Structures are given as structure tokens and as C-alpha cells.
Amino acid sequence: MISLSDLQNFPKEFKFGVATSSYQIEGNNYGDCGKSIWDDFAKRKLSGIDGKNACNHIEYFIEDIKLIKEAGFKAYRFSFAWPRLFPDNDKDVNLKGVDFYKRLLDEINNSDLEAFPTIYHWDLPLRFQEMKGWENQETCKRFGDLSFFISKTFGDQFENISTINEPWCISWLSHYLGEHAPGIKNIQSAAKTMHNILFAHSQSVEALRSCNTHQIGVVLNNQFGQSIDSNEENIHATKLFDEIHNRWFSDAIFKGKYPELALSILEKYLPENYKTQLELISSPIDWIGLNYYTRSLIKYKKSEDGVNYECNSGTLKKTDMGWEFYPEGLSYFIKRIHKEYDNKIPIYITENGMANNDKPTFKGDVYDEDRIEYFNLHLKEILSCLNEGFSIKGYFAWSLLDNYEWAYGYSKRFGLVYVDFDNFKRIPKKSYYEFSKYLA
């Protein structure tokens, strides 16, 4: 039987937590929240399946924090919803939104948990999309203002904060592949947002620093690219995949430049002053968040725009997303951050977990053995990195609750806790109890 007994072998100060995000759990029907690009995208592309109710965390947050505490976790990563704080315009703050996050942070702190808020996890207020969203640098500046507001308003309630969750998803997945809101498929928009989202990060860091209070990080999602075979063309395609998916963001943040191959395709779409902005983008941060889930097998595929690759899935065991179990990729990226970018920067694994086709038994229990195996394999990789001396400070399981899995609606369950979306009942799964067995 696979267990999480390795949890006992981590250093005492290592922080175990769970992660969530605003749109995926809060329920934007509640508390005068404004509309985001996801409400619009859901209407246009997802038959209206949106985050209206989600897990109704707005009303259930006390119960949810209790679940986190009772399992023995020590940290909670969540995000602020921009449309909840500023539903109609950039000036009139929604006091109900402020009140919610104040109470949430109080609850977290009073439960002896450490808060790890993220400023942006994809719910851009819809009004910004009317002026081209992240393609317009005005949005980046407004994001700086939002960061300032958050720091001034809630800054005494947390120590660590991250600016942006998964810039690749916000730019490439949403503006080149068109799979996420706003659902654009064009290389020009993609290139612009690849740069602008990093510029937005820099605006946020500057605003947060001016408030002088925080440990600032950013959260990157790295995916391991492996050439499908040893053919030269496929190896070259894999390099391009890695640059677009991973290195674009880490090179910019740590080295103040973009990787050559990707740049040779995207540079013509970037703003003229992009090099100057890279200087701001690479201003120092205090920690880096790494979200890791899987690998892709990469194959050359000719494309008019020069993005000559396709992603395939291999034959390893898969999650309900069709994502392969490939834990080796996690230690690969941990080591790469320290060896190639900054050998001192503290790393947090800010997301890792799997979707599983969970169903409660007749008695109401949820047996998610595969998820326990997935966690176990990844935790072993982290342990071995720690033993080799890499500075990893914490691990957040994705996710506390089954939730709104973006373009998949409610069909993919990532939670340690099962949610019945008809009545919001929470049922801790076996993986939850497995964590609590060793953490609590």
C-alpha cells in the first residue's frame, strides 16, 4: 500500500500547504463580484459553465480553513479576485470584497497558518478585455496599482506574496492556443502578452517594494519537454518548446533577456522598448514558485508562423487530464533553477497534484489511491533534492478542493477534498487523511 510516510522525513521548518485560486472556488455570484474574462469565455465557449457558484468558498471559507488546519498543513496559498475588489472601475473599491479578504486572512492567521496570496490567478476584469486585456500595457500599469492597493490594504496580514500565477498560461495558452480566456489564437497577440505579462509582474514588484513590506515571488509553471526520439529535427523542436514554455519566463526574470530561438520568432511582435523593460522585469525577487505537473513528448511539426512543434503524450501512467506521471521532471526543474539561474533563491513548489475520476462510495468515502501515489512520487523527488542541498522551502498540494478546472468546467477533480457541487458538501478524500496522518 502506498503511503505518504515520507512526509516524516522532511525538515521541521519545511512548509506543507494547499493551494487554490479565487475564480476556481469562491463563487462570483456572491458579494458583488464583477465579471471577469472567464465569465465571458464560459458563455462563448463552455456552454455557460462558469465560476458563478464554484465551491461557494465565500460562504464556506471558515469550514475550508478548518479543513486545512485539521490536516496539519501550515500554509495556505490563495488568490485575490481583481473583479471582486474592483468590480466596475479602477477607483471604486467593493467594500464587501475587502471585508471578505480581511476575514479570510484573519481566519488563516488565527488558525496558525501562513498565508501565501497571489495577486493574479487569471480572473482579469472583463472591462480590460474591451481595451485588449494583456495585449495593452495599460492593463499592466493598472495591475501595478492593484498590487499597491493590496499591499496597503492587507499587507500587515501576510509575509509572502506572489505577483502572477503561470504567465505561460495567461499568454501562450490563452492567446496562441486559445484554450483559455480570452480564447485568442494568434501569434502576434501571444508574443505581446508573453512580454506584457512579465512587464505586469515588474509593475507589481515595483509597487510592492514601494510599500516595503513583503517577500515577493512569482509562480512559473514548468513542463518537461522530451524529444519523441533522437531525430535532429525533433530535438530542435524540443528546444523551442522549452524556450516558449519555460525559459522565456525564467530567462527574463533571472537574466533580463529572452532565449534566442523563441526570440527569433517572437521579437518582431514585441514593443520597441522591450529590452529596457526587461531590465525592470529582472529586478530581484525573494523567492520563486514552481508549479509542476507533467511532461510532453515533442515532435517537429511545420507551422507557417515558425512555431514548429507539437506536443504528444507518452505511455506512462496518466491522470484524468491525460497528463503522464513524470516526477523526475520536478527535480530536473528544481536543479535547473539553482544551477542555471540563481543558486540561492528559495524555491517553493507552489502547485503539484492530479485530477482523478473520484466518486464517493455508497458509504460516502472517497478512495483516491492514485493521487496518493502521485504525491508520494513527487515528494520523493523533493526529498532527494533537499538531501543534495537544494534550497526548497515548501510544497503546496493542488488543490484543497475539487473546483472549477477552467475549460474543463467541473469535470476534473483535483481536490484533497471532494465537493458535491449541488449542495457544496465537502468530503475529505483518502489523500487528505493520508496527509493528516503524517502532518497533524
Ligand code: IFM
Ligand atoms: O487548476 C489549475 C490551476 O489553476 C493552475 N495550475 C494548474 C492547475 C491544474 O490544471
